[in-house]
Amino acid sequence: MEQRERSGSKKRRRSRCLLVGAGVAVLIFIIVVVAVAVSLQDKTDFKTTFVRRCEEFTSKDKQLDCETAWTAFEKAYVGKDPCEVPMGAYDPLIAATPFKPSCNRMMFWSKTKDVVHDFTAKKDCFVTLEDTLLGSVLDGLTWCGKEGSTETFTTGCPGWTQCEHNPVRSFWNRISAGFADAACGDVTAMLNGSITTPFHPASIFGSIEVKRFNSTKMRTLNVVLVTDDTSPVANCSNPSLKDLQKELDKGIKYFCKEVTDSKIEACGSDPQKPCGSCW
Numbered sequence: 001m002e003q004r005e006r007s008g009s010k011k012r013r014r015s016r017c018l019l020v021g022a023g024v025a026v027l028i029f030i031i032v033v034v035a036v037a038v039s040l041q042d043k044t045d046f047k048t049t050f051v052r053r054c055e056e057f058t059s060k061d062k063q064l065d066c067e068t069a070w071t072a073f074e075k076a077y078v079g080k081d082p083c084e085v086p087m088g089a090y091d092p093l094i095a096a097t098p099f100k101p102s103c104n105r106m107m108f109w110s111k112t113k114d115v116v117h118d119f120t121a122k123k124d125c126f127v128t129l130e131d132t133l134l135g136s137v138l139d140g141l142t143w144c145g146k147e148g149s150t151e152t153f154t155t156g157c158p159g160w161t162q163c164e165h166n167p168v169r170s171f172w173n174r175i176s177a178g179f180a181d182a183a184c185g186d187v188t189a190m191l192n193g194s195i196t197t198p199f200h201p202a203s204i205f206g207s208i209e210v211k212r213f214n215s216t217k218m219r220t221l222n223v224v225l226v227t228d229d230t231s232p233v234a235n236c237s238n239p240s241l242k243d244l245q246k247e248l249d250k251g252i253k254y255f256c257k258e259v260t261d262s263k264i265e266a267c268g269s270d271p272q273k274p275c276g277s278c279w
């Protein structure tokens with residue numbers, strides 16, 4: 001009786017062991033399958049995302065072939081050391097997908113990304129770089145190539161500040177330059193009035209865009225200095241804004257207006273408010 005019970009519990013223990021072992025094996029198998037799937041997806045997904053986003057965008061205007069855009073894009077960095085991709089590597093891409101001029105509606109920004117995109121998402125008044133084909137397709141993505149490889153990688157790429165000539169940073173610098181080259185008519189720039197230097201010479205706006213503004217096409221630069229309702233740090237007399245005026249191509253008229261962020265939010269929310277004159 002006692003003997004049988006003991007051998008029975010031994011058997012039960014053994015089968016429990018087998019069950020746990022099988023469970024662990026299944027779990028490991030699932031983990032491996034998922035990891036392989038994720039890594040495969042990682043490699044094919046970037047082009048898929050690019051083409052899908054591009055086709056979503058161009059469904060509005062059927063002038064562009066997204067496969068051609070992808071080929072021009074990929075050429076800039078594939079097979080290269082990810083720290084040796086200069087801005088100029090994207091010149092053929094810009095040539096293949098030129099910016100459509102949107103005179104009087106172009107909006108530049110520096111350190112105000114969320115407020116600006118919150119506004120432009122609600123009202124179709126302004127066009128930011130992220131509303132253009134290339135800007136919208138690549139916004140939020142990371143990519144790089146590798147020497148001796150024909151693939152696009154999305155992990156293990158150098159960070160924004162890790163090396164200057166990385167594929168992502170050079171891309172944003174190059175398309176910012178292209179967007180600024182296209183600036184025409186009355187142009188708006190939203191700068192941050194909650195920091196001591198709203199116009200920072202090292203920002204993309206300060207180091208690239210402002211230098212490209214050309215008075216043969218551009219009439220005015222309207223700075224909207226977005227201030228905090230309660231404690232504004234900078235106003236339109238801020239010394240950095242004097243530097244901005246000095247940088248501007250002679251012949252471009254300059255205006256500056258302080259606008260609170262709640263006012264901008266109100267302008268975005270009210271469908272009755274006209275585009276330009278809300279602030």
Ligand SMILES: *[C@@H]1O[C@H](CO)[C@@H](O)[C@H](O)[C@H]1NC(C)=O
Binds near residue numbers: 111112194195226
């Ligand atoms: C201005 O910059 C500050 C500090 O980086 C940030 O907290 C704030 O959200 C920015 N303001 C706007 C309008 O984006």
Ligand SMILES: *[C@@H]1O[C@H](CO)[C@@H](O)[C@H](O)[C@H]1NC(C)=O
Binds near residue numbers: 211213215249
């Ligand atoms: C503006 O454009 C004209 C004509 O294309 C060119 O000659 C001039 O150098 C440009 N100026 C700037 C500041 O880029």
Ligand SMILES: *[C@@H]1O[C@H](CO)[C@@H](O)[C@H](O)[C@H]1NC(C)=O
Binds near residue numbers: 233234236238
């Ligand atoms: C702008 O700010 C400066 C320094 O904070 C202050 O001295 C000046 O009075 C302000 N100007 C206006 C017009 O509010």
